[in-house]
Amino acid sequence: MEKSTVIRLCGEYPENFQKLEILSDPNFVFKPDQNYQTRKVWDIEGNYVFVNSFQECEHYVLGGWSFDPLQQLEISHRFTLLAIVVVVFTLKTFFNNKFKI
Amino acid sequence: MKKRVFRNKKIIFKGVIILFLLIAPWFNGIFSDAPDPQKLVQEDMSFYEVNVCKISLFEFLINDPSSIFQDHYHFRYNNYSAVGCFGKISGATLLNNEFYISIGTNSFVNIVVQLTIWTLLFSLITKDQNKLKFSNNLNYITSFMTAGVFTLLIFAEKTYYAKQFYLFDMDDNASYLYIFSILFVLTVFLSEIIMRRISSLSNYLPFIFLLLGVFSGYNISIYSIILINFGFYSFLNKRFSIKLNVLMIIFSYIWITNTQGRFSFDPDKLRGFTSTSYEFMTILASSLFFIILINGLICFLQNTRGYFNLKIFNTSLLTTGFYLISLGIMGSNFPIINFFNYYYFGQQKYGVTLNNPFAFDQYGLKIPWRGFYPSAESIGEFFGLVVFFSIIYFLKNKSKINKIETFYLVSIGFGLYFTNNRSVIISLMLIILIFYRDKLMKSKILIFTTLLLSLIFIILTIGLQNVTYPYSFSSGYLLELANKYSDGYQVSEGLKFANQINTNGGVGSILFNLFSFIAFYLNRSQIWAYSLGRYNPDISEVLFGSGPYNFAKHYAEINLLPETLLLPHSTVLSYLLFFGLIGLFGLIFLLIYNVSINKSKLNYFGYSLIIYLVLNIIKNDSMLYPSGIILYTYLLYTTFTETEENIFKL
Numbered sequence: 001m002e003k004s005t006v007i008r009l010c011g012e013y014p015e016n017f018q019k020l021e022i023l024s025d026p027n028f029v030f031k032p033d034q035n036y037q038t039r040k041v042w043d044i045e046g047n048y049v050f051v052n053s054f055q056e057c058e059h060y061v062l063g064g065w066s067f068d069p070l071q072q073l074e075i076s077h078r079f080t081l082l083a084i085v086v087v088v089f090t091l092k093t094f095f096n097n098k099f100k101i
Numbered sequence: 102m103k104k105r106v107f108r109n110k111k112i113i114f115k116g117v118i119i120l121f122l123l124i125a126p127w128f129n130g131i132f133s134d135a136p137d138p139q140k141l142v143q144e145d146m147s148f149y150e151v152n153v154c155k156i157s158l159f160e161f162l163i164n165d166p167s168s169i170f171q172d173h174y175h176f177r178y179n180n181y182s183a184v185g186c187f188g189k190i191s192g193a194t195l196l197n198n199e200f201y202i203s204i205g206t207n208s209f210v211n212i213v214v215q216l217t218i219w220t221l222l223f224s225l226i227t228k229d230q231n232k233l234k235f236s237n238n239l240n241y242i243t244s245f246m247t248a249g250v251f252t253l254l255i256f257a258e259k260t261y262y263a264k265q266f267y268l269f270d271m272d273d274n275a276s277y278l279y280i281f282s283i284l285f286v287l288t289v290f291l292s293e294i295i296m297r298r299i300s301s302l303s304n305y306l307p308f309i310f311l312l313l314g315v316f317s318g319y320n321i322s323i324y325s326i327i328l329i330n331f332g333f334y335s336f337l338n339k340r341f342s343i344k345l346n347v348l349m350i351i352f353s354y355i356w357i358t359n360t361q362g363r364f365s366f367d368p369d370k371l372r373g374f375t376s377t378s379y380e381f382m383t384i385l386a387s388s389l390f391f392i393i394l395i396n397g398l399i400c401f402l403q404n405t406r407g408y409f410n411l412k413i414f415n416t417s418l419l420t421t422g423f424y425l426i427s428l429g430i431m432g433s434n435f436p437i438i439n440f441f442n443y444y445y446f447g448q449q450k451y452g453v454t455l456n457n458p459f460a461f462d463q464y465g466l467k468i469p470w471r472g473f474y475p476s477a478e479s480i481g482e483f484f485g486l487v488v489f490f491s492i493i494y495f496l497k498n499k500s501k502i503n504k505i506e507t508f509y510l511v512s513i514g515f516g517l518y519f520t521n522n523r524s525v526i527i528s529l530m531l532i533i534l535i536f537y538r539d540k541l542m543k544s545k546i547l548i549f550t551t552l553l554l555s556l557i558f559i560i561l562t563i564g565l566q567n568v569t570y571p572y573s574f575s576s577g578y579l580l581e582l583a584n585k586y587s588d589g590y591q592v593s594e595g596l597k598f599a600n601q602i603n604t605n606g607g608v609g610s611i612l613f614n615l616f617s618f619i620a621f622y623l624n625r626s627q628i629w630a631y632s633l634g635r636y637n638p639d640i641s642e643v644l645f646g647s648g649p650y651n652f653a654k655h656y657a658e659i660n661l662l663p664e665t666l667l668l669p670h671s672t673v674l675s676y677l678l679f680f681g682l683i684g685l686f687g688l689i690f691l692l693i694y695n696v697s698i699n700k701s702k703l704n705y706f707g708y709s710l711i712i713y714l715v716l717n718i719i720k721n722d723s724m725l726y727p728s729g730i731i732l733y734t735y736l737l738y739t740t741f742t743e744t745e746e747n748i749f750k751l
Contacts, residue, residue, distance in 0.1 A: 071268050074184060074268045077184035078209060078279065081184060081209060081210060082279065084213075086282075089286045089289065089290070092290070
């Protein structure tokens with residue numbers, strides 16, 4: 001997972017950020033950060049969790065909870081727009097001789 | 102008969118599509134289960150903060166019709182919004198007791214909607230008989246290359262576009278394929294229509310002051326797309342000047358290799374025809390753009406030769422002038438029209454909200470009213486051109502002016518007054534007086550009265566108090582101001598040089614004092630002092646400039662006090678910055694050379710037009726706008742190439 005995805009979903013890395021070894025500690029509990037605004041992260045199936053610190057957010061995002069439904073919706077809208085333009089273009093090319101603009 | 106019916110059907114079909122694109126976007130989401138819209142009240146704005154992108158503009162207007170005409174409402178575009186948010190209210194805020202309503206206008210939807218409407222409008226112009234070598238395959242190739250150039254420009258200016266493209270990964274190269282695809286398809290349509298109308302288009306050129314054609318959310322104008330397309334056309338058809346291209350490549354090489362540092366620039370009203378940053382990639386892309394654009398402009402001009410029709414051209418000027426004033430007045434009185442003007446005419450900047458074009462400031466000075474256009478001075482020049490061509494047209498045809506034309510001309514006369522462009526008024530007056538000199542010379546009383554009235558008018562225009570200043574003051578004022586604006590820590594090379602020649606005396610000092618004296622009476626001392634204070638070139642930039650249409654370094658390198666982004670108000674000074682002394686003198690030489698080889702063709706009105714254009718190029722920024730560059734270049738070219746009978750002979 002790219003660092004840019006973490007920044008996009010969790011915000012900028014805090015100063016002096018130290019990555020903790022979470023996976024090696026089965027009893028690890030994330031401490032909420034008072035200065036961190038709670039965020040929502042999604043997995044590919046549409047499940048979501050609220051994260052309360054940058055540490056927690058980064059952990060989830062790097063673990064695959066990086067699906068951004070807003071961006072996916074935007075991308076699908078964008079491709080619909082392109083599809084409309086291309087369809088009109090194809091039709092125009094197809095009927096070019098009959099309908100010269 | 103059958104052909105005419107088919108043509109009418111086509112016009113109706115195009116009209117329906119245009120109407121649909123004008124109305125439909127603002128109805129987006131009316132059938133959704135959004136909450137009922139609420140009226141904006143100063144005490145509570147929370148509704149539109151919570152319900153972002155849920156209420157369509159249409160619903161908002163129906164619910165609060167007063168927002169259509171009350172001047173404390175301001176509708177503002179928000180290009181950084183989702184495709185689904187297009188045409189919906191994306192926020193509202195209260196600022197100084199005025200409501201600012203943000204409308205979602207996604208940049209990708211913008212280019213599709215705006216380019217489609219404008220392309221269809223161009224298609225209403227009758228096709229010409231020009232035998233251009235043109236085929237579908239050629240169209241695809243030129244459009245492919247054109248789309249490539251604009252994608253490169255967007256890539257080079259990614260800092261600017263990152264604020265315009267919603268959730269768009271500017272660092273992912275694959276993203277640019279999307280922009281390229283959209284641009285390619287739309288350019289194919291546009292190019293097909295324009296190529297079949299290239300020559301006829303010239304008589305409708307004044308309309309480019311109305312249809313400004315800058316895409317919302319882009320630093321791109323439709324006219325750049327057209328010219329770049331022509332540029333590639335000229336390359337593929339081997340219709341280009343090798344010498345000129347070699348010269349431009351040399352300049353480009355110097356600009357690119359000389360690029361140092363990174364500076365950014367807010368294009369504001371120059372959007373669509375300037376660079377938003379100064380760095381290696383921008384200079385590289387804009388140099389390439391510039392070379393192809395110049396070839397495109399030449400290709401366009403060559404294809405217009407012999408097609409000038411004074412009647413159509415004059416009608417275009419009058420109609421454009423009238424609509425500029427009407428839309429300006431409507432836009433200043435109706436906030437929603439102001440917004441639609443911006444969107445559908447592709448303005449670089451919103452029209453003014455000052456709804457009294459006769460207004461004076463607290464010192465009793467007329468406030469220049471720019472109305473619809475981004476610059477009051479430039480639009481004043483345009484109105485002057487309308488009057489100039491109307492005079493020629495009516496003198497030439499000895500025809501009586503009809504009621505509509507009279508109405509248009511009177512409106513344009515008011516428009517000229519609103520802009521407060523006094524130099525245009527004086528220029529027109531002198532052109533008319535000199536033309537009628539023989540009749541005026543017949544009577545001594547008439548000569549005396551005319552001279553006296555002219556003198557009084559000129560003194561009043563310049564300002565009575567300004568006439569009383571001694572030469573020593575007016576000739577030193579510009580340098581005095583430039584030194585005053587300098588913050589003392591950073592002194593530009595231009596200012597150091599000016600101070601040095603002023604101290605040394607001699608011819609340099611005399612010339613500079615004369616320049617300052619002229620600036621004083623053109624009311625340019627302050628603005629040119631800012632330019633001098635910022636002009637900080639190295640030797641290469643003195644000779645070759647810093648790059649085409651790039652102000653980023655100029656405005657960001659040297660700090661002045663007070664900080665201002667006032668433009669140089671002189672195309673000559675701007676071109677000195679862009680193309681250096683060699684480029685500037687090259688252009689001056691080109692103009693003088695063309696005048697000298699065509700002098701047998703030029704009559705009084707031909708010379709008057711050239712002087713009028715040159716005067717305005719010296720004291721204004723008109724050539725920084727696509728509309729100004731295209732129309733002025735076309736007029737100069739036409740003046741030199743058209744037969745006298747066809748244009749100026751009475």
